Amino acid sequence: xxxxxxxxxxxxxxxxxxxxxxxxxxxxxxxxxxxxxPPAMCYYSKLEGSGGxxxxxxxxxxAGSTADPRPMPKLVASCRTNVMDGMVVKNITSExxxxxxxxxxxxxxxxxxxxxxxxxxxxxxxxxxxxxxxxKASTRYQxxxxxxxxxxxxxxxxxxxxRCILCYRCTYVxxxxxxxxxxxxxxRGDHAAISTYISKAIDNDFSGNMIDVxxxxxxxxxxxxxxxxxxxxxxxxxxxxxxxxxxxxxxxxWLRGDEVFRVTARKDEWGEVKSFDGKTxxxxxxxRFETKKTESWTIEGLSNISRHSVIGTNKYxxxxxxxxxxxxxxxxxxxxxxxxxxxxSEVNNPTVHLSDLNRSAHSSDFKK
Amino acid sequence: xQSLMNAELKRINTMSRKLLLEKAHVEGIRHYDVYRREGGYxxxxxxxxxxxxxxxEEVKKSGLRGRGGAGFPTGMKWSFLAxxxxxxxxxVCNADESEPGTFKDRYLMEFIPHIxxxxxxxxxxxxxxxxxxxxxxxxxxxxxxxxxxxxxxxKQNGWLGKNIQGSGFDCEMYVQRGAGAxxxxxxxxxxxxxxxxxxxxxxxxxFPAIKGLWGCxxxxxxxxxxxxxxxxxxxxxxxxxxxxxGKSTGTKLISACGNINKPGIxxxxxxxxxxxxxxSDEYCGGxxxxxxxxxxIPGGSSVPILPANLLLTTAKGEKRLMNYESLSDGGFAxxxxxxxxxxxxxxEDQCIVKHTYTLARFxxxxxxxxxxxxxxxxxxMEKILLSIEKGKGKMSDIDLLWDIQRKxxxxxxxxxxxxxxxxxxxxxRHFRDEFEWHVNxxxxxxxxxxxxxxxxxxxxxxx
Ligand SMILES: Cc1cc2nc3c(=O)[nH]c(=O)nc-3n(C[C@H](O)[C@H](O)[C@H](O)COP(=O)(O)O)c2cc1C
Ligand code: SF4
Ligand code: SF4
Ligand code: FES
Numbered sequence: 085x086x087x088x089x090x091x092x093x094x095x096x097x098x099x100x101x102x103x104x105x106x107x108x109x110x111x112x113x114x115x116x117x118x119x120x121x122p123p124a125m126c127y128y129s130k131l132e133g134s135g136g137x138x139x140x141x142x143x144x145x146x147a148g149s150t151a152d153p154r155p156m157p158k159l160v161a162s163c164r165t166n167v168m169d170g171m172v173v174k175n176i177t178s179e180x181x182x183x184x185x186x187x188x189x190x191x192x193x194x195x196x197x198x199x200x201x202x203x204x205x206x207x208x209x210x211x212x213x214x215x216x217x218x219x220k221a222s223t224r225y226q227x228x229x230x231x232x233x234x235x236x237x238x239x240x241x242x243x244x245x246x247r248c249i250l251c252y253r254c255t256y257v258x259x260x261x262x263x264x265x266x267x268x269x270x271x272r273g274d275h276a277a278i279s280t281y282i283s284k285a286i287d288n289d290f291s292g293n294m295i296d297v298x299x300x301x302x303x304x305x306x307x308x309x310x311x312x313x314x315x316x317x318x319x320x321x322x323x324x325x326x327x328x329x330x331x332x333x334x335x336x337x338w339l340r341g342d343e344v345f346r347v348t349a350r351k352d353e354w355g356e357v358k359s360f361d362g363k364t365x366x367x368x369x370x371x372r373f374e375t376k377k378t379e380s381w382t383i384e385g386l387s388n389i390s391r392h393s394v395i396g397t398n399k400y401x402x403x404x405x406x407x408x409x410x411x412x413x414x415x416x417x418x419x420x421x422x423x424x425x426x427x428x429s430e431v432n433n434p435t436v437h438l439s440d441l442n443r444s445a446h447s448s449d450f451k452k
Numbered sequence: 453x454q455s456l457m458n459a460e461l462k463r464i465n466t467m468s469r470k471l472l473l474e475k476a477h478v479e480g481i482r483h484y485d486v487y488r489r490e491g492g493y494x495x496x497x498x499x500x501x502x503x504x505x506x507x508x509e510e511v512k513k514s515g516l517r518g519r520g521g522a523g524f525p526t527g528m529k530w531s532f533l534a535x536x537x538x539x540x541x542x543x544v545c546n547a548d549e550s551e552p553g554t555f556k557d558r559y560l561m562e563f564i565p566h567i568x569x570x571x572x573x574x575x576x577x578x579x580x581x582x583x584x585x586x587x588x589x590x591x592x593x594x595x596x597x598x599x600x601x602x603x604x605x606x607k608q609n610g611w612l613g614k615n616i617q618g619s620g621f622d623c624e625m626y627v628q629r630g631a632g633a634x635x636x637x638x639x640x641x642x643x644x645x646x647x648x649x650x651x652x653x654x655x656x657x658x659f660p661a662i663k664g665l666w667g668c669x670x671x672x673x674x675x676x677x678x679x680x681x682x683x684x685x686x687x688x689x690x691x692x693x694x695x696x697x698g699k700s701t702g703t704k705l706i707s708a709c710g711n712i713n714k715p716g717i718x719x720x721x722x723x724x725x726x727x728x729x730x731x732s733d734e735y736c737g738g739x740x741x742x743x744x745x746x747x748x749i750p751g752g753s754s755v756p757i758l759p760a761n762l763l764l765t766t767a768k769g770e771k772r773l774m775n776y777e778s779l780s781d782g783g784f785a786x787x788x789x790x791x792x793x794x795x796x797x798x799x800e801d802q803c804i805v806k807h808t809y810t811l812a813r814f815x816x817x818x819x820x821x822x823x824x825x826x827x828x829x830x831x832x833m834e835k836i837l838l839s840i841e842k843g844k845g846k847m848s849d850i851d852l853l854w855d856i857q858r859k860x861x862x863x864x865x866x867x868x869x870x871x872x873x874x875x876x877x878x879x880x881r882h883f884r885d886e887f888e889w890h891v892n893x894x895x896x897x898x899x900x901x902x903x904x905x906x907x908x909x910x911x912x913x914x915x
Binding site for chain 2: 135136137138139140142158159161164183184187188190191192194195224225227230249250252268269271272273274275276
């Protein structure tokens with residue numbers, strides 16, 4: 085006799101699905117996918133206790149359940165609210181939600197430096213995506229933005245607190261997957277900050293995963309900083325026999341040519357670290373920071389990158405290039421190459437291998 | 453100091469119906485012997501002979517509502533407490549009292565600490581909790597000493613510890629000091645702090661009644677709420693419920709401050725009018741220097757401010773009374789709230805813009821910073837209010853303020869976000885012309901005040 089799993093029904097933006105009891109509204113919406121899924125900046129399914137803070141995932145509950153069909157008086161955080169049988173949820177079909185979410189996006193960007201042009205996270209930043217989808221082109225904020233001093237919080241990680249959205253994810257990583265917790269949040273309100281309190285204290289085998297969970301460019305990889313824009317690199321899935329207990333050894337290598345510029349954990353379609361056989365695929369610092377030769381890895385193939393991501397541009401052989409129209413517009417005249425940049429600038433000299441540097445690149449590196 | 457205290461106590465003695473402060477003037481009431489001689493701990497004797505559930509029923513029948521601010525029916529809260537087998541339950545007393553304008557709990561604990569201890573023992577017995585924590589505001593350091601002394605006295609006399617008065621009921625009581633954060637008065641932030649963590653409010657549900665301190669079922673009550681259990685048990689729920697009107701039963705402590713002749717703590721029976729409370733000699737004694745009443749925040753800094761006319765009469769033209777229903781009559785459009793009973797009076801010389809800025813600054817400083825609308829919105833509102841106050845505001849800033857508060861309200865984890873939004877909303881709702889005057893008179897507003905204007909004029913009541 086097969087055991088029958090009792091499922092419950094939930095309707096989100098007029099789409100009804102069956103889910104298991106105990107599912108959150110956000111997870112139910114992720115099952116449907118697409119626009120129906122609320123954005124989530126602080127929730128991280130692999131980190132217990134995360135979520136509820138950023139308020140980007142707020143949704144309207146138009147009917148609580150079949151048993152009690154009353155609407156909920158306030159918008160609720162979909163990442164932390166469980167589905168009830170017969171619940172009716174409105175996300176993009178709710179004006180209240182759109183209004184509140186636009187407010188949240190404005191709040192999140194209020195003190196953000198908007199320094200994307202010099203931020204390593206650009207191109208894979210969830211705040212950038214969120215701002216692009218829900219933000220306005222101008223700001224109503226007329227005051228100086230909050231700034232913090234940059235801080236080195238260990239040999240591999242740089243903290244740029246000014247960009248932090250206080251999602252708390254990195255503190256959960258510190259609590260849940262590293263053995264010595266040395267960083268957390270000090271102060272409160274708009275002066276709250278991530279800190280190790282004592283500078284440069286983070287040093288343990290799994291600290292690098294904080295970089296992967298950080299939705300913005302507040303925590304960045306010091307061995308990768310400023311070496312390349314992420315969309316110029318090519319992500320491939322690779323694995324190695326890692327001996328660090330707890331490390332899954334499965335990673336994404338970010339290549340340019342044969343050079344490994346960066347190693348990260350593998351991400352799923354929601355931007356979270358992927359699970360393998362039910363276990364989250366965290367990687368150790370040895371894999372991440374110290375294994376940067378392609379020979380050390382078995383490359384499985386190109387990583388699956390969303391078609392809409394800037395990272396996916398210009399890289400894939402099967403990609404159909406749009407028709408070049410310059411010649412037509414110019415009445416048959418070919419564009420003329422006026423200057424080869426490498427003939428006048430030493431910067432980014434293709435013969436200098438940036439991945440061999442264990443730090444940021446400086447102009448002096450190219451003056452050899 | 454001593455003479456000031458005596459004057460304060462004498463004033464309390466001359467007032468009408470009192471249950472909590474009845475004995476506040478008795479010499480030495482702070483100590484066990486005098487307190488007991490004056491009838492103290494009778495409610496524990498009585499309660500220990502009752503069934504715990506009957507005590508909960510009594511409290512339900514009394515109509516007692518939480519005195520910490522939200523006014524939630526206490527008996528109902530107690531009946532929600534989960535009672536799984538083999539899991540301890542906790543009673544926690546919220547003595548964090550940090551709402552600007554509120555200082556009533558301090559008075560109770562400082563002068564009659566035993567009434568709180570007595571009420572808590574009864575409550576703890578009713579709830580089946582063997583451990584009580586008092587979480588007290590860090591700045592009240594001298595009161596911590598008073599409480600600990602009183603607890604030791606109670607224990608010596610067999611009201612705490614093992615097998616209390618031979619009933620078989622065990623109960624211990626501990627005092628824990630906070631470290632100076634208003635947010636730790638929010639019940640779940642309080643529990644986090646009590647567990648030794650950063651005082652961030654928890655995401656609810658689960659509510660403390662199911663998962664509270666150390667993940668166990670917990671009831672959190674305000675100091676005054678727990679003290680009120682004593683007269684309820686002594687006099688009986690029916691007698692208690694006879695005092696007051698409608699759903700505002702019993703007595704309420706009001707801490708009155710601002711531009712009044714006699715600031716202090718008053719125990720009222722919730723039948724008197726706001727007008728009587730401000731002007732009668734029995735209570736605030738009117739406004740000093742012949743000045744006129746301009747505005748008032750009747751229930752602590754988080755509740756909406758009202759102009760004089762709407763404070764004294766409701767929009768329906770009825771006299772407004774000092775109780776839960778009447779103070780909130782008209783909703784936020786024309787009413788306010790009883791809140792924690794922090795009664796702040798502003799006379800005609802006070803500037804609403806500056807006042808609102810001061811409150812905004814407080815909330816910005818006290819936000820825990822967990823959720824983005826409160827963390828970012830409170831700072832933004834403070835900056836805009838300061839610029840209007842300094843004569844640098846624009847007309848559009850007033851609408852912007854409105855829009856910011858609207859986007860904070862209801863969208864945060866805990867009610868601090870609402871508490872930061874409401875004062876700004878109410879100030880703009882009722883005093884918009886004062887904000888506009890600041891914008892239009894950037895120089896004058898630095899040296900002069902807008903004054904009373906029409907804020908005390910009788911309001912036209914549609915028939
Ligand atoms: C920001 C904030 C601060 C609070 N501060 C206090 C406080 O200092 N004292 C208090 O009794 N309740 C305070 N409360 C209310 C408590 O969360 C809780 O509702 C109360 O302790 C319940 O007790 P009661 O039912 O006896 O009123 C605060 C609430 C918030 C949101
Ligand atoms: S540093 Fe990054 S992960 Fe940590 S709280 Fe800030 S935004 Fe979140
Ligand atoms: S509303 Fe404010 S104080 Fe409350 S949890 Fe959110 S940030 Fe913290
Ligand atoms: S993702 Fe739900 S509140 Fe941040």
